[in-house]
Amino acid sequence: MNISYNWLKDLINVELSPIEVGEQLTRVGLAVEGIHEFGNDFVLDIDLTSNRPDCLSHLGVARELGVITETPLNERAAKYREVPLPAVLAGEVVTIEAPELCNRFTARIIRNVKIGPSPQWLVDRLEAIGERSINNVADITNYVMHELGQPMHAFDLDKLAGGRIIVRRAKDGETITTLDEVERTLSESMLAICDAEKPAAVAGIMGGLGSSISDDTVNVLLEVAYFDRENIRATSRKLNLATEASYRFERGVDVENLINASNRATQLICDLADGSAGDLIDIYPVKKSAIPVISNDISGTVRRLTGLAVAAKDCIRILSALGIRSSESETDPEDQLREFLSPTWRHDIAIEEDLVEEIARHAGYENIGTELPPAYGAGEYQANEQRLKRLRQTLTDTGFDEAISYSFIDTKYDGKFKTVPGISQTDLVTLNDSVIEGAVRMRPTLIPGLLAAVRHNFNQQRRNLKLYEIGKAFSAGDGYDELPNEKELLAMVLTGSETYEDRAMTGRELDFFDAKGSVEAALSAAGIENVKCSADMIDHLRPGQSADIKVGGETVGYLGRLSDEISATNKFRQPVFVAEVNLDLILDADVKTVVYKPLPKFPGISRDVSFIVKRNDVYSDLVAELETLKGGHFRDVKFVDIYEGAGIAEDERSLTVRLEYRSDDRTLTEAEVEALHDQIVKTIGEKLGIHPRI
Amino acid sequence: MSDERDKVEAVRTAFTEEFAPYADLRLDGMSLSDVESLLRGLGELKIKHSGKKSAIAATMKLIGGVAPEERGAFGQLVQSVEKEIANSIEAAEAGLNAFILNAKLERERIDVTLPGRRPRxxxxxxxxxxRQQIEDIFxxxxxxxxxxxxIETDYYNFDALNIPEGHPAxxxxxxxxxxxxxxxxxQTSTVQIRAMERRGVPIRIIAPGKVFRRDTPDMTxxxxxxxxxxxxxxxxxxxxxxKGTVTEWLQRLFGDDTITRFRPSYFPFTEPSAEFDFSCFKCHGTGRSDNDRCRPCKGSGWxxxxxxxxxHPNVLRAVGVDPTEYSGFAFGFGLERMCAMMYALDDIRxxxxxxxxxxxxxR
Known part of the structure; x- marks a missing residue:
């Protein structure tokens, strides 16, 4: 909001420079974001918090400045008192049919005005704060709003049917063309300022075009009123129409400032547009009294919450300067119990803590001490944070960059990706709307986000990528009213070749086993060792290169090469490998404690054996069978190589493993090992129906 | 004994003649293979002129014809010639070998300034x-x-945080x-409620996490x-x-000379409320760095x-804590905004x- 320095000086005598004013206001919570020169004036740009509508005017800002500088406001701000018209006569001009939405309504008829341009000083004032001059009467209502904070509206009296005002709820479907030349349809929830026949203004928001001031206007009806805040807010939302007036009404104006504002505007209209004013009409059906705030010991509460030592008399001085009156016990100054009544312009003082803030901000936050709370206890990370940290570190060390993608994704991904166990693939969480076209689905998988990252980087000519993301995925809760299901997932994507720092030439091309190895490494870093994969058909993965990831026999995610279909949709022309794991399913598992195994005293002897296997035979079956033969001198089995091609039948592969033999009490002889190895190879061959390659 | 002496001298002369190509070797500019062939030639020379079957070894047999009193001198002569031959060959060999070794080292010399083979x-x-830095500090x-x-209920996102229905926020x-x-x-303030429900009070927590607002993406x-x-x-x-806590963690992150500023503000879930600023880590509050307006703080120093x-007492009451017995502070800030300032990012997207x-x- 813009505040003119010269205008402020009309309202209060301050010796401070514009910059000093800015510093002082900022210090008490009226954040001055900038000061700029305008002609012979300075304009302060104040960023007000939503609880301080009372400062949406020069009067409000002057009031704060008055408390800071302990200077009273100039009398001018509170002049123009008049005796109102008796209620009986007033009722002939103004009727309030909806007092629950209109607490107070004042009107004054000003006759024989001459509509014309405003004098230069008025134009300057308005332009200084960024407002445009229209005509003298319109400018005056605008001017008084910015001066005293009270929005008001001037009607062309002769265009009001019956020459009178009825404040009532609009009828459903009733229409009005507002000043912005838009026809608006009203409903019964909205308050309208009507003439004898039809709405002439949307109460508190915008006047109607039909009854507005024009160059031909002679007689003016000046409305200065107070409306229900909630109702103005609701109507403004429904009509999608926010104005300077509605902004103030919905935050709250000063109901006791109406007459003052009306008088000020009247005086200016009479002075600048030659009008002659009639009596004030003031309909005030329900007078609300402020609810007192009770404090047992305001000084003590200030100290308890802020650490500031402010004597009770200083607390009361600050509060009373702000217009907050206290029921001081004259007879017993020792009595700390007091009631505080906040002024009608403040809508934000309801409890003792609110008083504390008022006192603290004027006593100065800079005077509050700076100390650490007393020692308490040991800090702690999230239970799984250390494991996640190691997982992240391992991925980082092995070349993965960490991605973070939006949690909402496009609906076009629906059903295309198999979701990890724990997240439903069909019962999704949907947003009412989004700020990104189409992205209304709370992601049930992180993979679309990573694929978007791959696309983006491909477009930047980065074709060798390893990315991962750790974040939440969502699916619907058990029932409609249940909170959605949130699970923390790890997703990875790999494509291209191995790369080296500062080297243009890449290394080996990445394949399925790089992806698998990365999953194993990441989970191992998090303390999960028993990771197994088994072939499976997965929606988004290429048949033959897709697998379930299992931990302790339970499927926790999927791994493989992206399907040709999804690759084509993304215009990927190189293999892309993805993996996704539900971390919540595995991170709670206990980490195995390590027990030392004595080191072998005697050397082991290794023998390689290659089996001819069918293409659909799997290594894990061979290992499982070999495991059953362990014990005695046969100790271990490791994968060496798999070969297909020349010398091997079309439907077969040669699978080579290395078996290790060792004794705990002596060095085995070649002959012993030979015999045992032959025996094992034979047994396995018979059991699985496979033959060693000769 | 002059005959015998002459014969020894003749052997010396014969060697000197044959050794001439190696006598004053100038290897500069020669190729490795030339030097290797020289070494082979020298090897043949060595076999011929040293060892038991060499001409000089044969002259020792002449000692019988030398007068007994001159035998000592003759023997010395033979030995000195023998030594001279061996030394000459050895020196030449050493020179050639040194050249060959050098040439081989030179051939295998690598450019140690090439980039290491360092997996990315x-x-x-x-x-x-x-986040990890700040978590460690706390x-x-x-x-x-x-x-x-x-994803939360309105209760945790609003009601319990003293934002009742109808509140502008x-x-x-x-x-x-x-x-x-x-x-x-x-806002992550939802975790205040959840955490106090779980842990009760006293409590000291920080809660990092994602939050969502309906802002269309743009630079800020x-x-x-x-x-x-x-x-x-x-x-x-x-x-x-x-103030102490906020100042402490900012000092640990940005250095001991960091100072903080608290300005009165408004949030529904705190009372009194304050916004906090800290002195710019780049210009240390001067507003100028690198002879120009400081970028992170836009010249304000803050x-x-x-x-x-x-x-707010209503927040404490929402979790069953008596606000007359307990009090507490809360603070919150955005990491993207902080990163944007720390690294002078012009586009938060x-x-x-x-x-x-x-x-x-x-990194």
Missing amino acids: AGHLHLITIL VSMGYAIENDRE RESQDTFYTTNGFALRS HVPMFHQIEGLCVDKGITMAHL IELGGSGMV LMFDNDVRFLEQF
Whole structure:
């Protein structure tokens, strides 16, 4: 909001420079974001918090400045008192049919005005704060709003049917063309300022075009009123129409400032547009009294919450300067119990803590001490944070960059990706709307986000990528009213070749086993060792290169090469490998404690054996069978190589493993090992129906 | 004995003649293979002129014809010639071998300034780096890290935080809603409630996490970002403790000379409320760096970081804590905003593009 320095000086005598004013206001919570020169004036740009509508005017800002500088406001701000018209006569001009939405309504008829341009000083004032001059009467209502904070509206009296005002709820479907030349349809929830026949203004928001001031206007009806805040807010939302007036009404104006504002505007209209004013009409059906705030010991509460030592008399001085009156016990100054009544312009003082803030901000936050709370206890990370940290570190060390993608994704991904166990693939969480076209689905998988990252980087000519993301995925809760299901997932994507720092030439091309190895490494870093994969058909993965990831026999995610279909949709022309794991399913598992195994005293002897296997035979079956033969001198089995091609039948592969033999009490002889190895190879061959390659 | 002497001298002369090509070797500019063939030639020379079957060895047999009194001198002569031959050959051999060794080393010389074969390392996301730094600081100050739901009920996102229905903050168009009426949390303050329900008081926690606001992405706005919320509730907690705590962690992050500034503000869930700024880490509050207006603080010397205040009594009551017995402070700030200032990022959307060229700038 813009505040003119010269205008402020009309309202209060301050010796401070514009910059000093800015510093002082900022210090008490009226954040001055900038000061700029305008002609012979300075304009302060104040960023007000939503609880301080009372400062949406020069009067409000002057009031704060008055408390800071302990200077009273100039009398001018509170002049123009008049005796109102008796209620009986007033009722002939103004009727309030909806007092629950209109607490107070004042009107004054000003006759024989001459509509014309405003004098230069008025134009300057308005332009200084960024407002445009229209005509003298319109400018005056605008001017008084910015001066005293009270929005008001001037009607062309002769265009009001019956020459009178009825404040009532609009009828459903009733229409009005507002000043912005838009026809608006009203409903019964909205308050309208009507003439004898039809709405002439949307109460508190915008006047109607039909009854507005024009160059031909002679007689003016000046409305200065107070409306229900909630109702103005609701109507403004429904009509999608926010104005300077509605902004103030919905935050709250000063109901006791109406007459003052009306008088000020009247005086200016009479002075600048030659009008002659009639009596004030003031309909005030329900007078609300402020609810007192009770404090047992305001000084003590200030100290308890802020650490500031402010004597009770200083607390009361600050509060009373702000217009907050206290029921001081004259007879017993020792009595700390007091009631505080906040002024009608403040809508934000309801409890003792609110008083504390008022006192603290004027006593100065800079005077509050700076100390650490007393020692308490040991800090702690999230239970799984250390494991996640190691997982992240391992991925980082092995070349993965960490991605973070939006949690909402496009609906076009629906059903295309198999979701990890724990997240439903069909019962999704949907947003009412989004700020990104189409992205209304709370992601049930992180993979679309990573694929978007791959696309983006491909477009930047980065074709060798390893990315991962750790974040939440969502699916619907058990029932409609249940909170959605949130699970923390790890997703990875790999494509291209191995790369080296500062080297243009890449290394080996990445394949399925790089992806698998990365999953194993990441989970191992998090303390999960028993990771197994088994072939499976997965929606988004290429048949033959897709697998379930299992931990302790339970499927926790999927791994493989992206399907040709999804690759084509993304215009990927190189293999892309993805993996996704539900971390919540595995991170709670206990980490195995390590027990030392004595080191072998005697050397082991290794023998390689290659089996001819069918293409659909799997290594894990061979290992499982070999495991059953362990014990005695046969100790271990490791994968060496798999070969297909020349010398091997079309439907077969040669699978080579290395078996290790060792004794705990002596060095085995070649002959012993030979015999045992032959025996094992034979047994396995018979059991699985496979033959060693000769 | 002059005959015998002459014969010895003849052997010497014969050797000297044959050895001439090796006598004063100039190897500069010769190729390795030339030098290797020289060495082979020298090898043949060595076999011929040294050892038991050589001409000089044969002259020793002449000693019988030498007068006994001259035999000593003759023997010395033979030995000296023998030695001379051996030394000459050895010296030449050494020279050739040294050349060959050098040439071979030279041939295998590598350019040690070429880049090492270093597998490319990955990078943590900027947000993770900063989050971990801040978490470490707070854990060392006795805080527990909390983590919680991202989709919440209105109760946790609003009501319990003293934002009743009809409150402007609630009616603003900022909040994303699911079709069945749940809110994407618009601030991590929701964790204040969840954590106090779980842990009770006294409590000291920080809660990092994602929050969501209905802002269309542009250079300074994104619809999803990260906040860190801090909460400390105990008997006797005051705003001085808030100032002390915020100042302490900022000093640990940005250096001991960091100073903070608290300005009165308004948040529904704190009373009194304050916004906090800290002196710019780049210009140390002077507003100028590198002879120009300081970029991170835009020349103001201050960086506006977050909101804070004393926990509103209604928030304490919502979790069954008596606000006359306990008091506490809370604070919150956005990590993207902080990163944007720390690294002078001009477009906050970079945080979510996952452009590797961006990600690999931070470690």
